Amino acid sequence: MxxxxxxxxxxxxxxxxxxxxxxxxxxxxxxxxxxxxxxxxxxxxxxxxxxxxxxxxxxxxxxxxxxxxxxxxxxxxxxxxxxxxxxxxxxxxxxxxxxxxxxxxxxxxxxxxxxxxxxxxxxxxxxxxxxxxxxxxxxxxxxxxxxxxxxxxxxxxxxxxxxxxxxxxxxxxxxxxxxxxxxxxxxxxxxxxxxxxxxxxxxxxxxxxxxxxxxxxxxxxxYGGDRPYSSDSAYWFERAKGKLWAFQQAPKSTLRRAKDMPSADITLMMQAVAQHRRSQTANAAATMQRLLKARPKDAQYHELLGQILLEGRQFNAAVNAYGRAAKLNPNDALILGGYGRALLASGRTKQAEQTLETARARDFRDPSVLRDLGSAYAKNGKPAMASLAVAERYALIGRLEDAELHAKRAASRLSTGSGPWQRAQDVLSAAQRHKK
Structure with a gap:
């Protein structure tokens, strides 16, 4: 069961x-x-x-x-x-x-x-x-x-x-x-x-x-507290902290801190993010290419290159980078979401819809995926599904009044009893409970 x-x-x-x-x-x-x-x-x-x-x-x-x-x-x-x-x-x-x-x-x-x-x-x-x-x-x-x-x-x-x-x-x-x-x-x-x-x-x-x-x-x-600390664990810990620092602190501070990282790839990653945040897309992409020569099968680094290129409005290059990341890790909903976003930006709306729908099915917690999915449905002539995606996004971020409005619109156009119709009913139920 x-x-x-x-x-x-x-x-x-x-x-x-x-x-x-x-x-x-x-x-x-x-x-x-x-x-x-x-x-x-x-x-x-x-x-x-x-x-x-x-x-x-x-x-x-x-x-x-x-x-x-x-x-x-x-x-x-x-x-x-x-x-x-x-x-x-x-x-x-x-x-x-x-x-x-x-x-x-x-x-x-x-x-x-x-x-x-x-x-x-x-x-x-x-x-x-x-x-x-x-x-x-x-x-x-x-x-x-x-x-x-x-x-x-x-x-x-x-x-x-x-x-x-x-x-x-x-x-x-x-x-x-x-x-x-x-x-x-x-x-x-x-x-x-x-x-x-x-x-x-x-x-x-x-x-x-x-x-x-x-x-x-x-x-x-x-339980034997004298075991040595793990270098492998230290790497993942510093990589997470380095990514956080690079996106949250000033680029100048990031570049200074990057020199002290225990791994060369983390240093390059932080440098690329700092360059990206300074709108130096070409430099950031070049730094990421240096990094990817050392770690060619690292899906997360390919995803970062895709983000840099997408936000630098190099849409076709971003599609290629995200596509490589998705090929290396096809089960990562966040990577698929970025891939779908790049496909949408490059005008490949049908492929974007399929990719974004897969991302949504694997992890609903990303409002940006629902936003992009709504756009893809609208561009592909599916207004009911577009309304449903918008309703779910509003519900996810707590705007339940707006969610109810779009869920009603979606439900009125969807086949009664279908999976999408039931999803619209779920949003309506959540909105009604919120009112009470």
Whole structure:
């Protein structure tokens, strides 16, 4: 028996953190995080293909889970940690909350297992924990007090102890040094001395007591915390941080920092991004070609070249770069989304529609794919499907009134009972629940 979850429920599961603080969807960063998370998730009995590691653009260090499908990590957590093993410890801890049933039990207690409204309530709490403004959180947590929102992600001492011990066990089973867990505790251990208003959100939802720190030190010692750090993990950690830095900091700062990268390809990647952000498309493309000579089968680097060329309005060259990336990694929805965008820009609307539809089917969480898909449908003479794509995009970014308008338009033109018609009904149901 397969449990099918409607689009409306899936919207509620992952859209609110994106709306509150902004999800960063980047195939290179997500691939790097997946490489770090894979052994930990497998040790926890979770599938790396089912549990996504999603990045929230927020400088405040935090990480949390709201259901069994994703672990959310703030950019501030990644930039604050000093080692891959520390980040893997954070992922292991959040994975333990999933594997040990803490999230599922909390949602059952709240009566939210199959309720769209209930999932919205859960995510409003997550938004509050992530540092979102209270009005954004409250708008989706209809009928729930702000204190309930703030407390939804606050774990009990028993849950924290269980997750700590499980996390260390997952790290040890994966051959990862458990010392990373001590690094995380060292960063947050003094937060309890601060007033709650001044504490980092991660410390509020994962309180660090002295007893807990001592217990963690004992866990690490018992599982052999003296293993060396992994150079392979360090590479993926620095690659993710380097990509983040290159797109978020000034190009001058990026070029200065790029010189200190431990790998030549990361240095070149950062230099190319800095040149791109200075509108030096030719230089950036040349730098990427140097990089690709060293790593010709790296799909994520081909995707970056495609982005540089597309944003530099070299559409045909961008199609070639994205096409190479898609050939190397045909299952990456983000790469397919970029490929479809380049095809659309170059006027190949039928091929763009097919590519974008494949990207949407594999991962609905990218509003830009739905935007481009709506354009492709419109240009291909499919107004009902265009309205549906627009409706789903508006729903995904929280504009439910606009979503309802376009969903009604789509439903009136689609064949009753068809798959697309049912998707329109899901959006309408989510909009109606929001009104109530």
């Amino acid at each position: 397969r449990l099918l979850i409607s689009f409306a429920i899936m919207l509620s599961i992952l859209s609110l953190p994106a709306r509150a603080a902004g999800l960063i969807r980047d195939p290179d960063i997500e691939h790097s995080l997946t490489q770090l998370a894979r052994p930990v998730l497998q040790a926890a009995g979770l599938s790396p293909n089912q549990v996504k590691i999603l990045l929230i653009n927020d400088r405040v260090p935090n990480a949390f889970v709201v259901d069994n499908r994703a672990i959310f990590i703030h950019t501030g957590m990644i930039t604050r940690l000093k080692s891959a093993e520390a980040l893997q410890a954070v992922i292991a801890h959040e994975a333990a909350h999933i594997a040990n049933g803490h999230v599922a039990r909390r949602m059952v207690q709240a009566g939210t297992r199959r309720s769209v409204t209930g999932l919205g309530i859960a995510l409003a709490a997550a938004a509050a924990a992530s540092g979102a403004n209270s009005s954004a959180a409250g708008a989706l947590a209809i009928g729930v007090s702000s204190s309930a929102q703030r407390s939804f992600l606050r774990h009990s001492r028993a849950e924290e102890s269980s997750a700590d011990q499980s996390a260390v066990r997952y790290l040890a089973a994966s051959g990862i040094s458990t010392r990373g867990a001590i690094e995380v505790h060292a960063i947050f251990k003094d937060q309890d001395a601060l007033s709650e208003a001044r504490q980092d959100p991660y410390a509020r939802s994962h309180p660090f007591t002295r007893d807990r720190v001592r217990a963690m030190q004992a866990y690490v010692a018992s």
